[in-house]
Amino acid sequence: MADERGDDMSGLSQIWPQDPWGRVLNGALDLHTLPPEDLDAAQTAADIALERFGDDLHSVYLSGGMARGVNRDAVFIIILRHLRRAVGLDLFCAAAALRVQKLHGELDSCAVEVFGWDEIFPANGCYSHPRFRLGVNSVAIAGRDLKRLIAPQKLTAAAANAFIVGMNAKLRSLQHRLKAVSTETRVRATSRQFAQTALAGAFACVMENEQVYSEDFATMAKYVGLVLPDVENSLQLLVRLSGTGTTSSLEALAIADDVMSWLPDFAETWLDLNNPERNLTLKLV
Structure with missing residues (x-):
């Protein structure tokens, strides 16, 4: 099914408002401006x-490209009231995504x-990547909207680190998966x-210096290309x-082999300067 929104969104700025x-503001659409079919999927x-979660559920958000009306890539973020993560969440997430699709x-x-x-809201004062994502690109679908408690997001080393610190391992894993998968559908997805x-990782390496944020991949490439x-x-x-x-x-x-010839070194150089201990999260200040 062709997405008829492409031409309508062609003039949309791919640099997030500040x-x-x-500080970066939320770049998502308002709930009442979501197309009916997108709202139906979100509901x-x-x-x-x-x-699944009943009274433990706090709120549900639409994120990804669909939250901005630029494509039909949907990410649904579920926030629970309690502090401890429930057992079997990975299986639930995979099954729920398949069911929605x-x-x-x-x-x-x-x-x-x-x-x-x-x-x-981590108690140790560290950066929260889920909070960043809610702050910059989310539409509250159900429950109380947490964005009232989330200030506009700063483009700091802590924010960039979340995209970079585990990137090389993820890319190597995906590279190995490309060697193993056989169906065209899986090759395309991988x-x-x-x-x-x-x-996303390459752009994060320049994001703090450039002080711009985007989730548009062509825009990301443009800024990385300047460096x-x-x-x-x-x-x-x-x-x-x-x-x-x-x-x-x-x-x-x-393409993967070519990228792996330069991107891991680029990321490691950034980590050596900003996160030599390779911590998964950094302090906000």
Whole structure:
């Protein structure tokens, strides 16, 4: 099913809005401006969350490209009231995403993620990546909107670190998966995930210095290219894969091999300067 919104959104700025102090504001649509079919899919996700968690459920949010009306990549973020994470969440998230996508075949991709209260508001003063994501791109679908408690987000090393610190391991895992998968559908999905992970991590390496935020992969590539002009061709291949992927495992592996020749070193250099101990999260100040 073709997405008829592409032309309508072509003029939308791909750089996130910021307040007068340079803090990033929420770039998502308002609830009442979501297309009816997107709202229907989001309400399905909320119903599944309520069915699974009951009174433990605090709120449900739509994120991803669909929250901005730019594509049909949906991410549903579920927040629980209690501090401890429930058992079997990974299985629930996978099953819930499949269920939503089966009921709403117009979605290009669907992911479900669950976080406890302490992961949004950690007591140790560390940066919270789920809180950042809620602050910069989310639409409250059910429950009380936590964004009233979340200030506009600063583009700090702590924010960038969340995209970078585990990136190399993820890329190597996806690279190995490309060598193992055989079906065209899985090759396409894995190559797309590789490209999106690579571009997000590369952009994070320049995000703090540039003081801009975007989730548009072409925009990410543009800013990385300003710092690494020699890898412009590699970046453009990643941009293409991030949108449609490829059904050719040979093509995907060739692009992945090229990216792995420069991106891990770029990320490690950033980590050496900003997170030499390779902590998963950094202090906010």
